[in-house]
Ligand SMILES: CSC[C@H]1O[C@@H](n2cnc3c(O)ncnc32)[C@H](O)[C@@H]1O
């Protein structure tokens with residue numbers, strides 16, 4: 327199968343490259359050629375006039391089925407929200423609910439330009455089946471909370487996910503181990519997971535230092551910051567680690583993280599809405615720590631539109647540093663693409679538009695009043711575009727949305743399913 331995108335403004339996101347007008351030829355799952363006036367017959371030609379082609383966005387931290395809980399419980403502190411609302415609601419979810427909730431998130435992600443995501447939840451084989459069917463790219467993690475007594479069963483489920491799904495769906499699905507957070511993972515089970523991850527060369531995805539309450543809890547329990555606690559368990563010794571949040575990291579913590587494999591998913595909208603604080607993104611980047619962007623679950627963020635995260639990330643750092651030159655448009659767009667790909671350990675496959683890479687491409691329609699005139703494309707993409715401006719979404723060479731119509735998801739059926747399921751779930755809380 328060959329797809330030719332003709333006469334489009336191409337933003338490769340390769341560092342230091344500038345946008346240019348040209349064509350992109352996709353053959354099978356990969357980018358075959360990028361250039362001017364490509365003369366090759368194709369099965370489908372997409373006319374990119376007035377559009378920008380850029381790498382699909384990468385959501386580096388998500389809990390996809392939580393879209394079923396979007397708008398159910400807002401304006402609470404994290405622990406109250408989690409313990410009194412989310413956990414009881416999650417206890418009502420069936421595996422089928424998880425499947426439909428994940429699909430609901432995927433519909434929203436595809437429609438707002440996200441092509442890959444990192445997900446941590448329960449009943450992960452349901453999510454894997456949905457990802458395989460829908461055609462997105464995902465890094466899937468069975469979340470592990472060890473404060474209760476069936477941690478062994480959960481770890482067995484994590485192993486099962488990795489053994490059955492890692493590298494499947496034409497390489498679109500990868501997996502990670504998911505100890506949930508420092509405050510839900512005591513030293514012994516955490517060390518066991520780290521050992522497994524190291525032996526199997528599988529990365530680890532974990533929440534870190536999200537709230538002041540977490541800092542206080544870890545100080546009381548272990549007399550350490552959450553970051554120092556993870557360092558002392560050996561987390562960073564041999565593993566690629568995806569850290570979600572990293573809001574409350576001290577200067578010393580950041581120095582401990584320097585040189586780590588992996589990096590931090592910054593989730594600014596969720597942090598803002600739950601009043602968690604402002605992550606020291608600028609400082610972490612200055613120390614060479616990779617920082618990507620995520621939404622967190624839409625149970626907290628209430629949106630999966632990565633263009634909102636891009637705006638929130640740049641504005642927060644400008645304000646925090648009292649300097650509008652901090653996190654300029656191109657750097658923030660890179661966080662949502664190439665840096666995110668590094669966090670998911672898929673930067674050799676996606677994150678930039680380059681010949682030989684997998685074709686995860688979005689087309690953004692700039693023929694709109696709020697996107698004209700075009701002085702600097704990157705500035706419009708970072709500060710003016712929103713998810714609804716995405717016209718076409720391609721993953722692994724396959725079109726998942728064409729002219730805003732989903733190709734692999736029946737939107738009507740999806741909405742019917744999630745309405746009744748969401749109502750039943752929250753009725754039990
Ligand atoms: C055991 S699966 C993952 C688990 O994480 C919960 N969760 C969702 N958002 C957050 C957050 O911001 N911090 C910590 N934990 C979160 C989710 O409800 C699942 O139970």
Ligand SMILES: [Zn+2]
Nearest residue numbers: 533570622623
């Ligand atoms: Zn989270």
